[in-house]
Each structure stands twice: as C-alpha cells, then as structure tokens.
Amino acid sequence: MAEVIRLEGVRKGYGGGEAPWVEVLHGVDLVLHEGEFVSLAGPSGSGKSTLLNIMGLLEPPNDGALTIAGERAEALDDDARTRLRNRYLGFVFQFHHLLPAFSALENVLMPVFAGTGRLPAGAREHALALLERVGLAEHAGKRPVQLSGGQQQRVAIVRALANRPRLVLADEPTGNLDTQTAAEVFALMHDINREQGVTFLVVTHDERLAQDCPRRVNLVDGRIAPSPALVG
Numbered sequence: 122m123a124e125v126i127r128l129e130g131v132r133k134g135y136g137g138g139e140a141p142w143v144e145v146l147h148g149v150d151l152v153l154h155e156g157e158f159v160s161l162a163g164p165s166g167s168g169k170s171t172l173l174n175i176m177g178l179l180e181p182p183n184d185g186a187l188t189i190a191g192e193r194a195e196a197l198d199d200d201a202r203t204r205l206r207n208r209y210l211g212f213v214f215q216f217h218h219l220l221p222a223f224s225a226l227e228n229v230l231m232p233v234f235a236g237t238g239r240l241p242a243g244a245r246e247h248a249l250a251l252l253e254r255v256g257l258a259e260h261a262g263k264r265p266v267q268l269s270g271g272q273q274q275r276v277a278i279v280r281a282l283a284n285r286p287r288l289v290l291a292d293e294p295t296g297n298l299d300t301q302t303a304a305e306v307f308a309l310m311h312d313i314n315r316e317q318g319v320t321f322l323v324v325t326h327d328e329r330l331a332q333d334c335p336r337r338v339n340l341v342d343g344r345i346a347p348s349p350a351l352v353g
C-alpha cells in the first residue's frame with residue numbers, strides 16, 4: 122500500500138521568549154497508508170490536536186521530517202504548504218464551522234473555490250453527488266441553521282471530500298453529537314473510506330467508536346504508544 126503520510130522524529134513545543142519552552146510532541150514516528158481508517162486516542166493534553174495541526178500543514182514542526190504523498194513538507198514556505206494542503210488534505214472539526222450565510226452546497230464548494238480561485242469543471246456535480254451520497258440531496262440549497270446537528274456534520278464531511286483529498290484529518294468529529302447520531306456519522310466516514318479509498322485519521326474520546334476502527338494509534342505523553350492490543 123502506498124504511503125499517504127510519514128512522520129519521523131517530529132517534535133513540537135510552545136513558548137520561548139518570556140514564556141518557558143514546553144515540548145508537547147517528543148519525537149513522533151507515524152506512517153499512514155492509502156485506504157486506512159485509523160483512530161487517534163490519548164489523554165487530554167497529550168498532543169492529539171497539535172499532531173493533527175502538523176499533519177494538516179497548519180503548523181510546522183520544530184524538528185523531524187514530514188512527508189505527504191511523497192513530498193517533503195516540514196520546511197515549505199506558506200504558498201507551497203497551502204498548495205499541498207489543498208491538493209491532498211481534508212479537514213473535519215468538532216464544530217462544523219459551516220458559514221451561516223451560505224447554502225450546504227456553497228459551503229461544500231468553498232474549499233474548492235478557495236484552492237483555485239474558480240470552480241473547476243465538474244466541481245458542482247461532484248459536490249452534489251457527495252451530498253446525495255450522504256443523504257442530503259434535497260437539502261443542498263438549505264442554510265446550516267435549517268439542518269440538524271448530524272446533517273450539518275455530514276455537510277462538513279462532504280466539504281472535507283470536495284477537493285478529492287488523499288487524507289482526511291478529523292478532530293473529534295462526533296464530539297458534539299448525541300450517541301446515536303455520532304455512531305451514524307462515524308459509520309458514514311467508514312463507508313466513504315471503503316468506497317473511495319480515502320485515508321481517515323480520526324481523533325475520538327469515544328472508546329466504543331475507537332474500537333470499531335481497524336487500526337488504533339495511541340498518543341501518550343507526546344509519543345506514539347504501542348497499541349494495547351499488542352501489549353502483553
């Protein structure tokens with residue numbers, strides 16, 4: 122299986138100047154392959170969001186190597202990082218961050234437009250097909266406030282897929298949903314992973330949902346810990 126992302130010895134800390142330097146990631150090694158569905162678990166403050174921000178090219182590491190789809194990415198300038206991010210990565214957050222003044226369809230098309238400054242041929246049809254896939258075809262023209270929490274999060278998942286990414290990074294995507302809706306949204310991400318081969322890395326505190334993932338990565342004290350299943 123081709124590698125989608127590789128981290129080697131990634132370190133990240135905060136502070137400096139007046140504030141003390143605190144290292145959060147102490148040398149993370151992690152490889153995700155095409156088509157994997159991986160959960161990322163770890164105690165609060167262990168550095169999960171920090172790790173996702175580095176994998177998502179939102180923040181650079183202080184040290185170590187980051188390779189995305191074969192391209193070295195730890196030391197790119199802003200333009201090159203943005204280009205790589207738009208080309209390969211999609212994001213889902215705990216809160217959907219949909220723009221309230223725009224329809225579901227317009228929200229889905231936003232990253233496509235932002236990436237290229239125009240809508241490529243077929244982008245609208247692709248977005249509509251994805252909305253239909255998640256059961257929202259007849260809601261495409263509605264604004265976020267007219268949708269339920271689960272529907273809003275499904276729009277956010279479709280938005281993450283609009284640029285045909287290789288890797289979707291999802292930070293607590295079901296953390297704001299009731300148990301039943303969370304299970305449905307999680308199942309939908311699994312289905313899309315199987316159907317489209319998109320790799321998913323999903324941060325979740327929900328033990329039940331994490332256990333359903335074929336692979337589980339644990340972050341403990343800023344390092345990847347061996348999977349509990351492999352210990353003892």
Ligand SMILES: Nc1ncnc2c1ncn2[C@@H]1O[C@H](COP(=O)(O)OP(=O)(O)OP(=O)(O)O)[C@@H](O)[C@H]1O
Pocket residue numbers: 135136145163164165166167168169170171172
């Ligand atoms: N921009 C920042 N400046 C200073 N410290 C930060 C910054 N971002 C994160 N931290 C610190 O890094 C540590 C890890 O934070 P992070 O949000 O990555 O953890 P997490 O595992 O995602 O936690 P949670 O599960 O609670 O969301 C925390 O101690 C946090 O206070």
